[in-house]
Amino acid sequence: MQTKDGLSALQLSMLALGTVIGGSFFLGSAIAIRSAGPAIFLAFVLGGLLVYIVLSSLSEMTVADPQPGSFRTYAERAYGPWLGFLVGWVYWTGLVLAMSSEAIAASLFLRTLIPQFSLPLLSVSIVAGVTAINLLGAKTLSNLESSLAIIKIAALIAFVMLALALITGLFPKQAPLGLGALKTAPLLPNGISGLAGSMLIVLFSYAGFEIIGLASSETRNPHKTVPRAILYTVLVLVGLYTVVIASLLPLIPTSSLNSDISPLVAALKAQGLVIAAGYINVILLIAIISAMLAATFGLGRMIRSLADTNNAPTFLMDKGDIPLRGILFSGLAMLLGVSLAFVLPEQTYIFLVSSGGFSLLFTYVVILLAHIRFRKSHGCPPYGHCQLGGFPYTSWIAIIGLLSVILTMPLIPGQGSGLFAGLGLILFYLAAYFMIKILPGIKKHENLMVAKPLLKTKPEPKDD
Numbered sequence: 001m002q003t004k005d006g007l008s009a010l011q012l013s014m015l016a017l018g019t020v021i022g023g024s025f026f027l028g029s030a031i032a033i034r035s036a037g038p039a040i041f042l043a044f045v046l047g048g049l050l051v052y053i054v055l056s057s058l059s060e061m062t063v064a065d066p067q068p069g070s071f072r073t074y075a076e077r078a079y080g081p082w083l084g085f086l087v088g089w090v091y092w093t094g095l096v097l098a099m100s101s102e103a104i105a106a107s108l109f110l111r112t113l114i115p116q117f118s119l120p121l122l123s124v125s126i127v128a129g130v131t132a133i134n135l136l137g138a139k140t141l142s143n144l145e146s147s148l149a150i151i152k153i154a155a156l157i158a159f160v161m162l163a164l165a166l167i168t169g170l171f172p173k174q175a176p177l178g179l180g181a182l183k184t185a186p187l188l189p190n191g192i193s194g195l196a197g198s199m200l201i202v203l204f205s206y207a208g209f210e211i212i213g214l215a216s217s218e219t220r221n222p223h224k225t226v227p228r229a230i231l232y233t234v235l236v237l238v239g240l241y242t243v244v245i246a247s248l249l250p251l252i253p254t255s256s257l258n259s260d261i262s263p264l265v266a267a268l269k270a271q272g273l274v275i276a277a278g279y280i281n282v283i284l285l286i287a288i289i290s291a292m293l294a295a296t297f298g299l300g301r302m303i304r305s306l307a308d309t310n311n312a313p314t315f316l317m318d319k320g321d322i323p324l325r326g327i328l329f330s331g332l333a334m335l336l337g338v339s340l341a342f343v344l345p346e347q348t349y350i351f352l353v354s355s356g357g358f359s360l361l362f363t364y365v366v367i368l369l370a371h372i373r374f375r376k377s378h379g380c381p382p383y384g385h386c387q388l389g390g391f392p393y394t395s396w397i398a399i400i401g402l403l404s405v406i407l408t409m410p411l412i413p414g415q416g417s418g419l420f421a422g423l424g425l426i427l428f429y430l431a432a433y434f435m436i437k438i439l440p441g442i443k444k445h446e447n448l449m450v451a452k453p454l455l456k457t458k459p460e461p462k463d464d
């Protein structure tokens with residue numbers, strides 16, 4: 001809904017940053033850093049380039065025609081209802097799985113602070129709280145997300161300043177660290193396969209930016225607001241991530257990292273800064289809650305888009321500004337995802353991250369394919385705002401890159417199950433589309449074909 005009180009470019013970018021900077025970077029990136037070694041810096045640069053291409057493609061379509069369903073609607077228009085149905089449900093499911101992993105990470109951390117509360121109770125409380133806050137509306141959420149995003153960004157900047165002080169010798173009573181752990185670290189400790197396998201979690205650390213498209217219809221002026229928000233988001237994300245990673249690498253050997261502790265916390269503890277590490281742990285919790293808040297915003301609007309086009313049950317349709325039913329339905333789905341933690345406690349986190357990551361990468365491929373057809377049919381958006389240079393070559397390079405990341409998922413233990421789960425999701429929703437949309441039409445057509453000869457039969461003559 002475009003009103004004078006709609007979201008500004010800054011609010012929209014803060015909403016996106018709130019979604020993106022979450023547990024996947026603060027915690028999950030440890031898996032990627034350990035796998036790729038110091039070459040993880042290159043992985044984050046490549047991930048940033050892919051994000052820029054996808055975001056620019058989404059921006060062009062959004063500027064031309066802001067839609068509540070965003071990329072789901074564009075895919076449907078480009079390739080037909082089947083793809084709109086498929087990408088909408090796969091994206092929604094993937095984001096639910098991703099946010100379930102965030103809830104598990106948050107509850108595990110909270111358990112260390114308040115051990116008297118059970119893990120199931122903490123997980124349910126987190127999901128319920130996030131869902132309830134989303135029911136207050138976009139403006140309230142964006143104001144809250146702006147505050148939380150600033151806290152997260154400030155924490156990352158503070159980490160960089162501490163790291164630079166340690167590296168250059170500005171920190172009191174400590175000799176300059178210099179290159180530190182990088183002096184003896186091999187660039188690719190696990191070869192190219194380690195770098196390739198890390199890309200899923202790297203891209204997952206960037207995931208969530210597509211909320212800009214889902215929220216575009218609630219901005220003041222989408223033609224100006226969306227491109228600016230995308231520019232702010234890309235510059236902050238890529239710049240901040242690469243600087244944080246570059247300053248982290250000298251502090252700790254990448255081989256010593258594991259998924260049980262944030263790499264930022266581990267690095268500060270390795271340098272004896274235990275108090276600072278404790279603050280980062282608190283920021284980790286804020287980051288997770290913030291990401292879940294913003295993601296639930298997008299989940300509710302995706303469900304409304306699916307319901308409005310008869311691609312979801314009618315009881316999920318919402319007419320008000322706030323998609324209450326979509327938000328509540330998504331909250332219940334996250335509770336189901338969290339319940340996996342009590343069935344498969346050891347494998348759950350990496351499974352949820354990888355299966356959610358697959359679904360999001362699939363969505364980005366669809367965005368690029370929809371944009372290719374959009375540009376061929378309509379050219380540049382209104383006012384000549386072509387933002388993606390090198391089209392269509394950059395689009396196809398990004399598609400090949402994303403597909404390569406998907407194919408190399410099994411190179412990291414645990415991600416293979418996420419790949420198969422993601423492929424299973426696609427097959428499941430394709431089968432669901434056939435059963436719900438195609439099969440009834442076929443049966444109706446067959447009934448009409450059977451009925452036609454009966455209509456042409458001449459009536460028997462009556463006796464006088």
